[in-house]
Amino acid sequence: MSFALVPGNTLITATPEEGRQLAFKLARLSIKATQPDDAIRGKLRDVYAQDPAMLMAAGHTVAIEFATIAAANHYWRGRE
Template identity: 50%
Template sequence: MSHMWLESLITENAQQGFELAMKLSRMGVKYTQPSDEVRGKLRSSYEENADSLIASSQVVAINFQTVAAANNYWRS
């Protein structure tokens, strides 16, 4: 993927950090399965599957840990 989409892990606040974690998670899927068509087909099976949604949330949570650490937990 040539387009630069991740300039920095630093965000202004925790909510933006969470949104970045969502982006990282979705981009992980996109790199893993580059076909829009295949992802589109799989969307309908995961969007109504509780276990898939919990698994997706776990990926987001792991990425959020990284982003939060990079931002020193927005402490200052």
């Protein structure tokens, strides 16, 4: 793999908004790691863009990443 799965090697973010943005990035990187061929990923976009269940699954993936990031940030330092 020629890219980092955790950019900057940290899940720590300054704000929940930055955490949410990182969650989306991590979800995209996970998909890229699973299917490294850009052309195939491009073809599959048409499939999942039309399938509500696949779109829900993508949202679920982002939610799991965000929960992990939130925990790493102690819910943005509220529980230190």
